[in-house]
Amino acid sequence: MPTTADSSPANATTTAADSGPLAAVLAPATTSAALHAVDLATGAETGLHADRPVVIASVVKILFALEFARQADAGQLDPADRVRVTAPDRLGGTGTAGCLDDVELSLRDLAAFMMTVSDNTAADLLCDRLGLANVRSLVAELGLAGTLVTGSPRTVVEAMAEDLGGRLAEASAEDLARTRAYRPGSTNTSTPRDVTSLLSAIWSDRAGSAAACAQTRALMSRQADWHRIAAGFDDDVLVSAKSGTLPGLRNEAAVVEFPDGSRYAVAVFTRLGTPYRRRPDVDAAIGRAARLAIDELRGQ
Template identity: 55%
Template sequence: MTESVDIRLHVRDIDGDGETGSGADDQVVIASILKVLLVLEFARQAAAGQLDPAERVVVRAADRLGGWGLAGCADDVEVSLRDLAYFALSVSDNTAADVLLRRVGADVLPLLAAELGLARTRIRGGPRQVLESMFADVGARDAAEFAAVYPGLPDGRRRALRVFDPAHTTSSTPRDITRLMALIARDEAGPPEACALVRRLMGTQMAWTRLRAAFPAEVAVTGKTGTLPGLHMEAGIVARPDGRRCAVAAFAATPTWDSRRLDVDLALGRAVREAVEKLHGPL
């Protein structure tokens, strides 16, 4: 394992009672893994006829947040709600997630978490609230000012940002997150069509250097990453060719602030594979 990487993880048998992990009940920042819960709520509302997934919205300059996807568009973009869900899970699009969250209602996500028995999951807003807390904590007025100020901050000041503290940002535990993944896998997190949509969209995720890189091609891996400086994470579903399935969640923290650490991504994936093989035997 990469030196100085602290990994907390949990793996559970989706169709049985087996489980294994380390730090499975520790409170951890979940960052963009929250988007799974968001898209699940969207899919449930669509299945119930509470919204039309083909409904169109216009994403304007004021809606754009940092990251991939719609944030990089120079012009207004008209897109459907279901395509916002696609972008949120496929490329972890913060703008798409924020616009979708406004449509489904930010206040319903804590209720959904409680309904699903995610007792340790704490939701404190969506991507916009995360960014706004980061700006406020360094005294920046906008993303450009934050980008100029943040690299020069001493380590202690960086670590004091609320976004890195599970007590002050959206957080959960590895065990709660594998429960969510298992419920989605078993069609128990909502109507079967809603769960199937979430699984399909998780399967379109472009990031591959964490969970997917750790398993051979014949193992089906669907997942959702989360990333912040010094934090690498992913949750998902691992399905072996013999039909055995695991829900997995892993959270890696490093003492450095570079989020482009392939070695950390690979270490996280290896730790999950070792746990899966401990539970279900060698692949």
């Protein structure tokens, strides 16, 4: 039967949830994990440490995408406005963040790069245009009491580099854990339940106008990464998702829509014992855990 999600804090001792089926799927690949899933039609829920504060990494970009869509729909910005991405803007990585030359594109294309390939430079520039105060106001408006937005990806990377004295490449999992970027409350932070509440509001047009919510859903449906939650479902199931990754952290939040019309929001956050970037076992475990949680809600 679907259950009320566990609400133990991050430093809690072992609870019944730690030995349940969700924990059994995630424990072999992670040192800690938290998950929440909810049926968007009935509100039935299940989870593992659903109210535990977690570092959300690029899952924060869902909020940036939503605020962009709201401002565009309200006429507060022109999505066709052009932005030039230059060398000082680039962080390295995917999309414009890894370009070798300057590029120019629209705000709406920045949003697309941010959501499809998790382009960090696109997120930085878009957040600058949106205004961090407006993103924080959105969090308050939506009643996401467990969510804190400290800044864009550059803010996170700069804090990590400062805390490590510039030794990012050599950092161990223990070194990383001591940085602000890995401490909930000192970086972009939420809870699995807050994230599924955000997704529920977007999918029910309660997070803004119908047009703004539809645009955010469309952006999430275009994510290029299908290794995590989507990997747990068949091709006829639509998964609209946003991943979040830092060395030693692998997360994803998604809405899963079945051919019968049923829809489920699910958010999975994991912490690993190593900073290694290539962990297909963790990606697969995230997909299996999401599938297990949703199967429980579907009575399967």
